[in-house]
Amino acid sequence: MDSSPFTSSEVDVVVLGSGAAGLVAALAAVDAGANVALFEKADLIGGSTAISGGVCWVPMNHHMDEAGTPDSREAALAYLHSLSLGQMNPALAEAFIGGARATVEWLEAVTELEFTLIPGYPDYHPEHPGGRPAGGRSLDPGLFSYESLGPWAGRVAKSRRSARLRITDTTLGGGTGFLDDATLSYREEHDLRGCGAALVGPLLAALLGAGVEPVLDAQATDLVIEDGRVRGVRLAIGSDGGRGHVHVAHARQGVIIATGGFEWNPELVSAFLRGPMTAPASVPSNEGDGLLMALRAGAALANMPHAWWAPTVSVPGDEAFGRPRATLLNRERTLPGSIMVNRAGRRFANEAANYNALGGAFHELDPVDFGYRNLPSWLIFDGRNAREFGSFGTPAGTPIAPWITRAETIPELAETLGIDAAGLVGTIARWNSFVDAGDDADFGRGRSAYDRWSGDGRFRGEVASTLGSLDEAPYFAVQVHSGTLGTSGGPRTDPDGRVLDTTGSAIPGLFAVGNAAAAPTALAYGGAGGTLGPIIVFGRAAGQAAAKSGAERSAGGRTIG
Numbered sequence: 001m002d003s004s005p006f007t008s009s010e011v012d013v014v015v016l017g018s019g020a021a022g023l024v025a026a027l028a029a030v031d032a033g034a035n036v037a038l039f040e041k042a043d044l045i046g047g048s049t050a051i052s053g054g055v056c057w058v059p060m061n062h063h064m065d066e067a068g069t070p071d072s073r074e075a076a077l078a079y080l081h082s083l084s085l086g087q088m089n090p091a092l093a094e095a096f097i098g099g100a101r102a103t104v105e106w107l108e109a110v111t112e113l114e115f116t117l118i119p120g121y122p123d124y125h126p127e128h129p130g131g132r133p134a135g136g137r138s139l140d141p142g143l144f145s146y147e148s149l150g151p152w153a154g155r156v157a158k159s160r161r162s163a164r165l166r167i168t169d170t171t172l173g174g175g176t177g178f179l180d181d182a183t184l185s186y187r188e189e190h191d192l193r194g195c196g197a198a199l200v201g202p203l204l205a206a207l208l209g210a211g212v213e214p215v216l217d218a219q220a221t222d223l224v225i226e227d228g229r230v231r232g233v234r235l236a237i238g239s240d241g242g243r244g245h246v247h248v249a250h251a252r253q254g255v256i257i258a259t260g261g262f263e264w265n266p267e268l269v270s271a272f273l274r275g276p277m278t279a280p281a282s283v284p285s286n287e288g289d290g291l292l293m294a295l296r297a298g299a300a301l302a303n304m305p306h307a308w309w310a311p312t313v314s315v316p317g318d319e320a321f322g323r324p325r326a327t328l329l330n331r332e333r334t335l336p337g338s339i340m341v342n343r344a345g346r347r348f349a350n351e352a353a354n355y356n357a358l359g360g361a362f363h364e365l366d367p368v369d370f371g372y373r374n375l376p377s378w379l380i381f382d383g384r385n386a387r388e389f390g391s392f393g394t395p396a397g398t399p400i401a402p403w404i405t406r407a408e409t410i411p412e413l414a415e416t417l418g419i420d421a422a423g424l425v426g427t428i429a430r431w432n433s434f435v436d437a438g439d440d441a442d443f444g445r446g447r448s449a450y451d452r453w454s455g456d457g458r459f460r461g462e463v464a465s466t467l468g469s470l471d472e473a474p475y476f477a478v479q480v481h482s483g484t485l486g487t488s489g490g491p492r493t494d495p496d497g498r499v500l501d502t503t504g505s506a507i508p509g510l511f512a513v514g515n516a517a518a519a520p521t522a523l524a525y526g527g528a529g530g531t532l533g534p535i536i537v538f539g540r541a542a543g544q545a546a547a548k549s550g551a552e553r554s555a556g557g558r559t560i561g
């Protein structure tokens with residue numbers, strides 16, 4: 001990129017954003033013969049994808065056949081429909097299921113990705129019609145050595161907690177969350193990264209191999225629209241926020257918006273989301289830029305009140321791209337000896353339910369108080385839980401971190417938190433009686449195969465993996481926030497990712513995919529990987545369609561410089 005105040009370039013397909021959506025779409029467009037440029041707003045590649053678990057939920061994938069546990073189209077569709085509350089567009093659901101298997105096969109053919117099944121990882125609502133209590137649809141991208149990426153290895157976003165772990169090493173994927181010293185040093189020596197980094201690495205390697213070098217620090221700000229067709233994009237280039245350096249990337253075939261959700265844009269969050277969302281766990285560069293560009297181009301919207309919800313906590317030091325971000329509260333709330341309560345000191349949900357479904361509990365409105373009944377809320381756990389399991393990154397047997405609230409008695413803990421002490425004492429006594437009886441009569445925690453998956457691994461599959469009394473001092477508490485992995489509303493698209501206007505016609509030359517678009521599965525979050533599964537399928541479809549879109553493609557585009 002030269003330093004003159006204005007530069008331009010021309011390619012067939014321009015892709016905005018370097019998460020899974022952008023990387024897969026770019027690769028598919030290249031694979032279909034297009035000349036592609038990819039621009040990323042941050043100074044690191046990978047977006048939320050790179051710091052995610054990297055798991056992809058892919059019904060009917062061929063690894064299920066190889067394992068002798070095949071899936072069926074009917075079961076997958078019935079399952080998705082059972083979770084979408086009538087909100088899912090049937091054509092998009094069909095397109096997802098129809099393209100799922102071929103996408104995994106294609107990715108394994110054109111990149112170094114080799115997915116594997118995560119043994120036993122249940123779907124998130126395994127007892128629903130078509131659900132799978134023993135899993136199979138959630139795929140692990142494994143480990144990828146960043147040594148092969150040369151200088152690009154340092155330009156990919158990294159998770160503080162999971163950089164060296166593969167998903168099966170994490171407690172979510174059935175592991176302990178920790179590596180022994182020998183394994184850790186081997187992975188460090190070979191720069192082996194797992195989880196989301198193992199998805200981003202092979203995609204990036206394939207793109208670099210095809211001659212596409214992502215342009216970092218390049219924020220798309222406006223679409224270039226001529227004669228009703230999107231013909232390019234205006235970008236602010238450089239760490240000065242683009243002041244003084246505007247780049248216009250012309251696109252002969254199409255522009256693919258893959259700029260993630262709008263969860264870091266407070267105005268959009270307040271305008272659209274159905275309830276409070278105060279602590280996103282995604283990368284802070286996801287500010288809804290793509291949504292705003294699509295709106296100005298006349299896009300129709302769908303799924304706007306919704307997000308991929310998640311209870312989160314604020315762990316000091318957890319940050320992405322130099323800004324604090326929330327940490328997912330996944331394991332700690334499912335372990336024996338822990339519950340979640342509101343300011344009345346009462347439990348309000350099955351704490352071991354999947355994170356996305358729990359989002360609804362934070363949006364419960366008290367019609368008399370006219371306030372959110374379960375915000376704020378707290379995770380409460382006892383001394384035995386702390387000793388046996390550790391907490392928020394501290395291993396079992398080590399002291400609990402000083403930022404966690406601690407008290408010697410339950411009333412003292414309630415007083416410190418400012419919540420109803422009698423309520424909390426009564427709730428804990430009631431919980432302990434449920435534990436003794438082996439059944440949570442209030443919220444059914446432990447009844448689903450999913451609840452019995454990620455708690456105490458010694459008892460996986462049994463209620464004891466998640467039911468355990470709170471009766472050993474000291475007692476601990478951490479505030480829980482209503483958070484998200486990313487928003488899931490945006491421009492409506494057709495099965496090829498074409499952005500539709502309010503009449504239902506495609507806006508020529510404009511595509512959207514990933515969390516920048518309305519989620520094709522709407523409310524349905526099928527299982528681990530429920531966002532990235534559809535993203536890789538529709539990312540491929542959008543890239544292929546953009547490569548074939550509009551005017552005849554020329555033999556070779558001018559690359560930026």
Ligand SMILES: Cc1cc2nc3c(=O)[nH]c(=O)nc-3n(C[C@H](O)[C@H](O)[C@H](O)COP(=O)(O)OP(=O)(O)OC[C@H]3O[C@@H](n4cnc5c(N)ncnc54)[C@H](O)[C@@H]3O)c2cc1C
Binds near residue numbers: 018
């Ligand atoms: C901790 C964590 C764990 C998760 N684990 C999983 C999991 O295991 N499986 C799963 O399915 N989902 C998971 N998720 C959710 C998943 O990560 C996201 O849904 C997914 O990564 C979104 O992909 P994307 O490509 O749409 O967006 P992103 O990966 O967020 O990428 C969007 C990119 O666009 C860039 N961008 C934004 N604006 C502009 C602009 N104006 N111009 C250019 N670029 C721009 C951003 O900087 C960003 O790099 C997890 C999320 C988190 C936070």
